[in-house]
Amino acid sequence: MENRMVSRPSRLWKLLGVLGSTAAAAVALQVTAEGAASGSGSEHVTTNPAYWFWDSDTVAGSSKLVRSQKGVSFTYKTSNLTPGHVVTVWVVVFNNPELCATTPCTPADVGNPDNPGVQSDFLYGGGHIIGGSGRGNFGGHLRVGDTSGSGLAEVGGTAVGLLYPETAEIHLALHSHGPMVPGQILKEQLTTFLGGCETFLGPDGLADGPEDMPVAVGECTTFQGSIHQP
Secondary structure, eight states, X not given: OOOXXXXXXXXHHHHGGGTTTTTHHHHHHHHHHHOEEEEETTXXXXXXXXXXXXXXXXXXXXXXXXXXXXXXXXXXXXOOOOTTEXXXXXXXXXXXXXXXXXXXXXXXXXXXXXXXXGOEEEXXXXXXXXXXXXXXXXXXXXXXXXXXXXXXXXXXXXXXXXXXXXXXXXXXXXXXXXXXXXTHHHHHHHHOSSTTOXXXXXXXXXXXXXXXXXXXXXXXXXXXXXXXXX
């Protein structure tokens, strides 16, 4: 497959809706079948598989989401990542998933001005430099109403945040910023969506195969995700 590169367009926030959801249709049945749910008091827990965006048949890892009235907490574990590269995790929220065009929700529902009722956003969940083992272990918490880490706002959209943690559809997605760059750029790589990114690999900035994974400084792509429906 030919490697495809997309330079940052002025309306980047529209294409960044791919976060965690382009593979949704392909893995929806698997997520439903494999997800395990349990509840304790006011909390609700789901554990679901994670997939490379170009391979909906091979499980790449797993994620666990804990919902409460105050927000959501999550863990995300995967492997076979590139040592020395920076990877961030993003919490994609669809606050009113019943208004999405499909089930699960899709990129068209992220920041769509023609369907604002979905009230969607994607928010920073953490970032790491991948170690020599190639493993990625992420974890974080997102409070209701916290828009400080809105990726949608970062790329020119309107921040929404998490409004309804118990009923929102939530996708967790991994985003590669390529090789770490020491100094201020590294800080931006670890804490923002656009940090260190000059070129987005793959169609619409989404990895369509291993050849779309970053190799050089400045290359970025979103490449793996896990879906949690309410």
